[in-house]
Amino acid sequence: MNEQSLRELIAEIFRLAYTRRLVDLLGGNASARLSGDEVLITPTSTPKVIIKPQNIVKIRLDGTVVSGGKPSSEWRMHVAIYRVRDDVRFVLHTHPPNILALTRAGLKIDMSLSEAISYVGEVIDVPFLRPGSNELAEAVSRALSRKNVTAVILRNHGLVTVGVTPxxxxxxxxxLEDLAYITLMSSCHGK
Known part of the structure; x- marks a missing residue:
């Protein structure tokens, strides 16, 4: 897939994420790995619902900006994931309310439901660490260094999912957000 197509897909995925209430207007971020050591990533402090392909920032794995404005404050986490996972081509970081509510309640997503088995893989939780920090980047990349892990819940913060495609x-x-909702509703009704 060429760079322009990836830019368009990042913008499209963010419109979908906003519509699905996985992110708020300014929250969350996404990236796509280009060939070599370059990554496309959403800019910081930009309303994601109106993001355009030309707004996407290009950086290197060391964080150097190649083109565009200022990258997401979570750029360290994105590049750390790409360093440990050659098979990952796309990283999405969202703030899904049901997952956040579930973790605040001290509950875990019921991963026995068929959707989890079919689409997700293993999910790992990491404790709250300051957003944008090297510590968060290290904790998430360490969790995702195992090939069967496809999602990381960031306690009191959000969710990171990875894939071959956006x-x-x-x-x-x-x-995972749907499963969190099902788990929450089941818990409220004593199931």
Whole structure:
């Protein structure tokens, strides 16, 4: 896939994520790995619902900006994931409310449901670490260094999903948010 197509897909995925209430207007971020050591990533402090392909920032794995404005404050986490996972081509970081509510309640997503088995893989939780920090980047990349892990819940913060395609990463976030809702509703009714 060429760079322009990836830019368009990042913008499209963010419109979908906003519509699906996985992110708020300014929250969340996404990236796609280009060949070599370059990554496309959403800019910081930009309303994601109106993001355009030309707004996407290009950086190197060391964080150097190649083109565009200022990258997401979570750029360290994105590049750390790409360093440990050659198979990952797309990273999506969302703030899904049901997942956040579930973790605040001290509950875990019921991963026995068929959607989890079919689409997600293993999910690992990491404790709250300051957003944008090297510590968060290290904790998430360490969790994702295992090939069967496709999602990381960031306690009191959000969710990171990865995939070969943007749609795979998005679907994992969407499925996990739905499963969190089902788990919450089941818990409220004593099931």
């Amino acid at each position: 749609y795979e990463a998005f679907n994992r976030a969407e499925v």
